[in-house]
Amino acid sequence: MGLIEGQVAIVTGAANEVTRGIALRFAREGAKVVLVDKDDEAAQAAARPIPGAEARSADLSDPEAARALADAVVGAHGRIDIMLNGAHAALKWDRLADRQGAPDFTAAFNDVLLSAINMMQAVYPHMKAAGGGRIVNLGSIYGPTANEGVTDAVTMDFALTGLTRSAGVEWGKDGILVNFLQPAVPDIAIFADYRAKKGKSVDTLIANMAMPRLADPVEDVGGAAMFLVSDEACFILGHRALADGGQHLTAAVFEPGAQR
Amino acid sequence: MQTHGRLSGKVAVVTGGTKGIGQGIVLRFLKEGAAVVYCSRSPENNRENEALIAQLSGAAERAQFVAADVGNRQQMEDLVNNAAERFGRLDIVVNNAQGIAPVRSIENKPDADYRMTLMTGFYQSLWTSRAAVPHMRKVGGGRLIYFSSHWNIWGQPYASDYNITKSANEALTRSAAREFGKDNITVNCITPAGDSWAYKSWADQNREMAEASVRQFPMRRMGDCEIDIAGAVLGLCSDNGRFITGQVFCVDGGAWATAPLQMHEEGTDIHKEHSQAAVELTA
Numbered sequence: 001m002g003l004i005e006g007q008v009a010i011v012t013g014a015a016n017e018v019t020r021g022i023a024l025r026f027a028r029e030g031a032k033v034v035l036v037d038k039d040d041e042a043a044q045a046a047a048r049p050i051p052g053a054e055a056r057s058a059d060l061s062d063p064e065a066a067r068a069l070a071d072a073v074v075g076a077h078g079r080i081d082i083m084l085n086g087a088h089a090a091l092k093w094d095r096l097a098d099r100q101g102a103p104d105f106t107a108a109f110n111d112v113l114l115s116a117i118n119m120m121q122a123v124y125p126h127m128k129a130a131g132g133g134r135i136v137n138l139g140s141i142y143g144p145t146a147n148e149g150v151t152d153a154v155t156m157d158f159a160l161t162g163l164t165r166s167a168g169v170e171w172g173k174d175g176i177l178v179n180f181l182q183p184a185v186p187d188i189a190i191f192a193d194y195r196a197k198k199g200k201s202v203d204t205l206i207a208n209m210a211m212p213r214l215a216d217p218v219e220d221v222g223g224a225a226m227f228l229v230s231d232e233a234c235f236i237l238g239h240r241a242l243a244d245g246g247q248h249l250t251a252a253v254f255e256p257g258a259q260r
Numbered sequence: 261m262q263t264h265g266r267l268s269g270k271v272a273v274v275t276g277g278t279k280g281i282g283q284g285i286v287l288r289f290l291k292e293g294a295a296v297v298y299c300s301r302s303p304e305n306n307r308e309n310e311a312l313i314a315q316l317s318g319a320a321e322r323a324q325f326v327a328a329d330v331g332n333r334q335q336m337e338d339l340v341n342n343a344a345e346r347f348g349r350l351d352i353v354v355n356n357a358q359g360i361a362p363v364r365s366i367e368n369k370p371d372a373d374y375r376m377t378l379m380t381g382f383y384q385s386l387w388t389s390r391a392a393v394p395h396m397r398k399v400g401g402g403r404l405i406y407f408s409s410h411w412n413i414w415g416q417p418y419a420s421d422y423n424i425t426k427s428a429n430e431a432l433t434r435s436a437a438r439e440f441g442k443d444n445i446t447v448n449c450i451t452p453a454g455d456s457w458a459y460k461s462w463a464d465q466n467r468e469m470a471e472a473s474v475r476q477f478p479m480r481r482m483g484d485c486e487i488d489i490a491g492a493v494l495g496l497c498s499d500n501g502r503f504i505t506g507q508v509f510c511v512d513g514g515a516w517a518t519a520p521l522q523m524h525e526e527g528t529d530i531h532k533e534h535s536q537a538a539v540e541l542t543a
Contacts, residue, residue, distance in 0.1 A: 003262075165517050168478060168517065169514055169518060172478025173478060173479060209441070210437050210438045210505055211442070211444070212442055216503075219502070220503035223500040223501065224501070224504050227496070227501060230495065230500070231262055232491050232494055232496075232500065234488055234491050235453075235488035236509060236510065237514040238478070238516075241509070243504060245441060249438055249506050
């Protein structure tokens with residue numbers, strides 16, 4: 001018996017390798033996982049290796065699309081126990097002073113923040129009617145730490161921090177626990193490319209970390225996600241949990257100003 | 261409550277395991293398959309646990325009570341080392357216990373209160389961690405859990421000794437996480453809001469304020485020691501917590517974000533029967 005046997009989990013941002021690791025962990029612990037991405041092919045590809053997983057595509061920056069998705073999942077599976085908002089926007093590596101005027105946060109705002117708000121509002125009535133649920137918003141190490149050229153990511157991370165805290169306070173009485181998961185630099189393909197180019201600086205910084213290794217998306221980040229959605233964190237809300245082996249305490253910025 | 265054998269084969273030490281939060285942790289760990297060595301100052305405190313543990317199938321042989329004073333360095337080192345010897349390994353230490361002095365303003369609080377509070381809180385954590393780490397290295401990793409408090413976050417008046425001790429525990433959390441992370445030992449700190457003996461003794465004397473306070477909790481209730489507080493400790497000590505380290509977790513139904521009101525009259529001994537006026541300095 002898994003820790004979340006028979007539960008239904010929606011996982012958005014399926015194109016992201018870290019998100020897929022969390023989805024696999026949820027499935028391993030007995031959940032029915034619905035993987036969602038804007039890109040239908042990415043959603044299908046993400047669902048394929050995960051036992052029993054189902055793929056759906058939707059642009060969740062549209063509140064109607066988010067509501068339709070939540071209603072469709074309840075229609076098909078009868079419930080939504082877990083909502084993991086895992087959508088990420090690709091970093092633009094723009095510095096604030098690069099251009100006059102407000103920086104272009106459109107992608108980060110729509111795909112990360114707005115999509116999370118829309119899905120939270122869409123699943124809320126279903127979770128409330130069922131007596132509770134778990135919502136996990138996914139951030140990154142850019143927030144607890146910063147680099148040059150990641151204003152979009154850090155700003156969205158703090159926006160998600162506030163969203164998580166406020167929703168947590170409002171929905172605690174409904175048994176809906178909203179928390180924020182911030183994973184460390186993961187051992188995934190795009191990071192391997194960066195490491196190939198900047199091997200020395202990566203090795204130096206890993207050696208200085210509390211737990212000197214990169215995060216495994218399934219075992220490390222997926223484990224922390226399980227902590228937040230299982231009976232373990234049943235009295236924690238509005239809170240952050242870093243799945244980072246202590247990276248936030250040290251220099252998680254591999255090379256200040258370096259563009260990946 | 262579901263059990264999943266999450267700590268099967270693991271050996272844990274829990275300080276102050278006979279009532280409230282500590283008792284909840286001992287019982288939850290036993291149900292999840294761990295061997296648990298726990299302490300309290302007097303064997304008389306263990307009667308309730310004996311009865312409860314006897315009802316858990318197969319738990320009695322995995323449970324061991326030790327009479328020990330958490331303000332005594334030798335007794336804390338012995339507690340850890342004997343646990344490792346008796347059960348053949350050591351995986352987890354939970355520093356739940358804390359001596360509490362009467363509430364008093366900084367101007368009136370005697371130095372002895374600061375010493376007692378630090379000895380039974382911060383030094384307890386330090387001594388047991390030092391003793392435990394070599395045992396944990398032998399089995400390829402481990403978990404250290406310290407305790408903080410909302411009083412520390414909020415600068416609760418008349419409890420400066422207590423708040424300072426909890427700050428020290430939080431600082432130790434980060435330092436120990438960085439020093440022992442390479443040994444695959446995680447270190448985290450819990451800020452609980454549990455229906456513990458300490459809370460109950462305050463709430464009994466301040467019923468109106470206690471009710472008003474709990475209405476300010478987003479979850480509208482205090483935590484159950486075994487289900488809610490021990491649940492989070494279990495998660496951090498299980499495989500799920502393997503990459504979570506150096507963090508302070510408020511296990512409190514969201515109270516950290518709304519800061520519910522709890523005030524005390526200066527000079528009252530809010531935990532009368534459990535207070536220690538002073539403790540022998542054994543460091």
